[in-house]
Amino acid sequence: MSLIIDDLTVKLYTDFKKKEFFNVADSVSFSVQNGEIIAVVGESGSGKSFLGLSLMRLNPPYISEISSGSISISDSGGFEKVDIVKLKENQLSGVRGRLISMIFQDPNVSLNPVIKVGDQIIEAILAHKKMKKKDACDIAIHYLELMRIDGKARFNSYPHELSGGMRQRVMIAMAMVLEPAVLVADEPTTALDVKTSLQVLALIEKMRFEKNVSVLFITHDLSIARNISDKTIVFYAGQIMEYGLTEDIINNPAHPYSISLTKSVPGLSKDYAPRERLFVIPGSLSQSDFKSGKCRFYSRCFKKTERCLNEIPLLKLGSGRFARCVNI
Template identity: 40%
Template sequence: MAEPIIEARGLYKHYPLTRGIVIRKQVGAVKAVDGVDLDLFPGETLGIVGESGCGKSTLARLLVSLERPTRGEIRYKGEDITRLSGRALNAVRRNIQMVFQDPYTSLNPRMTVGDIIGEPYEIHPEVAPKGSRRQKVQELLDVVGLNPEYINRYPHQFSGGQRQRIGIARGLALRPEVIVADEPVSALDVSVQAQVVNLMEKLQDEFALSYVFIAHDLSIVRHISDRVGVMYLGRIVETGKDAEIYDHPTHPYTQALLSAVPVPDPDAREHRERIILTGDVPSPTDIPSGCRFRTRCWKARERCALEVPELAVPAVFRLTDGPAKHDSACHFAEEKHVVPGEGELGGPGQGTAQPAS
């Protein structure tokens, strides 16, 4: 297997909470990312899913060095980039670009499309000499499916889907190897989402890109991803190949997420199981001891409050030749099968989830 192009090990990002005006005193911290390990391999798409506030966007900003981790390291081709600065950091950023979530706020309304897409060349002039920049920008517009003659237009003259294409073109300007896409289709209409996702797949083949694709929509993540990581309250709780995660989820949180996916077939919808989690997500300033999902989990036992479950192959699969060999951070991980041919993402026998006592 090829070496990872990006490795994150023991990644933490805590934002301090302070009190006082003259003398500031730290009284706690928001634990946005709290011990994440992940690998991204050349040419693959790693999907990251989880509910709002679980730390997905913070993780994205860490991977592109827009934020410095509290501790831990991020390696790009074996080099720790968390300690780089100045020109050394700029050289790495050229190869790791980002597509932002909101195409309406991520583009400067006072700049033309040509200036927006061409701005990376001001920071990295070696990529495109001044005399060739206009042509390169027009080529990028054509690559993402926009008319090159739109180069002098402003963002407000484009639809949401077109603006996201402009954001993608800006991310491609420096010919990066990795693109971190932070919910790139969540602000778009459903029909436009499909167009943007298909464009990203086409560009991945054309430019040999590796993606970290963050999204709420589980069906989109399954469509585009090779592997999937499920985040909950700052940590990845289950990870594996897309088919294994979707067809054989083992972590209770993953099972609950997948049970919420809409099923278009009315007959299948009537017979599917729906796992309803009670209670709210704990505050990231006061994370529960042991397993952070235990306050909402119907499997929680005393052990869950005392021991932090490690992300590893569940014991049930180490003893069998079952199909699912992915990692799960649960003391009582148990496979949940999809009924073949029914299109369900849940399964029989679970019942309604109850909070831990």
């Protein structure tokens, strides 16, 4: 199964009553093929998480909504196709968890603190499958074991009795227990130490290879994207700035924002020199960048010219490589 995003636009309201908004995702199009991992990389506030929530149709009511575009999940032949945008609320419950699932950023918020972790996984199973609770319990324990957690010993544990890494692995087990076709991972390693982060990344890769899952991996860290993804989307102010093979974007970034991101990560840029001051992108992302009629990176760009004062389309650089810049 593959995930196909076509011309997706998501509104974020600044004043719902007055219908004042900006597009936190603006005409976004890409696809994630069967068994592929695509990373969405960008700094905080760029719209990555809202994009991920939109794929699940979990936009907070009165705050955000999908205004146009499609989110389709189809089989390899294109014969079976589900457009999530067109589904009614009562139909979505049959899709979430079964066809598409999500690992949320903070397990401390996502897990119910007063319900045992095993029961929370069972609840996800029984919401979609008719089976005895004992059978659901066996499946839950099996998936905890896949996540390198002692399933029988930890099944009756409460979230606060687990470490941060174990809580995140419980979240992965819960997301994968129904064997969805598509997995959206929203910064699943943010609050974890380096060793635990590597374990979580290894588990996601394991699910990709063993279950043939299509993964959209949201992160602010290009070094993580390099370790786990086949392709990378560089995302800024609601738009795709650059898209292509991860290796190409890391080794030869084209868009000024991609260049700036690689330079700001120690050891990632080919221009990196030990003991030199780390590069910092000047300025900061602001709400006005989402509304501008020019290149959205204009105010912070080191290559800007008068040509950038107009909206820039996503331009093809080569086979499977795109960038939103006229000064490359």
